[in-house]
């Protein structure tokens with residue numbers, strides 16, 4: 383064997399070993415998280431400069447959302463209110479305080495979950511977001527979901543519920559995990575609504591307390607029956 387041939391065999395073995403080594407390393411997971419972080423930062427920058435709908439004109443700050451790129455749980459609210467618009471962060475007003483308490487009751491810290499909204503800019507006077515505003519903003523939310531790839535999505539209130547369960551009534555489905563397009567989604571009452579209505583408050587408190595169990599069961603189901611990509615036409619499977 384010539385020296386050149388010997389070197390190319392050595393280099394080939396080395397390349398193979400490096401690839402095998404990288405595949406075995408958890409640093410691959412780090413690389414995936416780093417990519418997700420890049421994408422989330424890119425989305426946030428686009429949102430802050432976004433002019434896609436009329437809400438851009440009246441916002442003080444856009445609210446892209448916040449949380450770790452590898453969050454197991456993603457919470458999706460409706461849209462920024464007064465305090466969120468002032469600070470550019472989601473759920474920082476009274477409903478945010480209540481949300482923090484709900485998370486704590488489930489054993490989670492706020493910093494562990496990703497918090498986003500259906501629309502990223504405040505509707506004036508906290509009016510409901512319009513269908514065209516939700517549609518204009520949806521691509522950002524879709525990209526956030528894809529980047530984070532959470533184990534469970536928790537929708538807060540009617541508008542984020544409608545994204546996954548069109549036509550459903552929240553009184554009928556709250557707290558029940560369902561698989562929608564291969565993802566586990568749980569609809570819950572909005573903390574702002576629940577804050578002042580004792581019956582809803584009790585329901586949302588109970589639903590949050592059950593969240594760890596829901597996630598455990600979802601993980602077991604996924605292992606036993608791996609999601610086969612997108613289910614046809616938004617088919618909803620009742621899990622538990």
Ligand code: URA
Nearest residue numbers: 459460461462472473
């Ligand atoms: N309500 C929401 O739906 N989202 C927020 O970020 C704050 C209040």
Ligand code: SF4
Nearest residue numbers: 432434435438503519
């Ligand atoms: Fe853009 Fe969404 Fe803000 Fe509308 S609500 S301007 S689509 S970021």
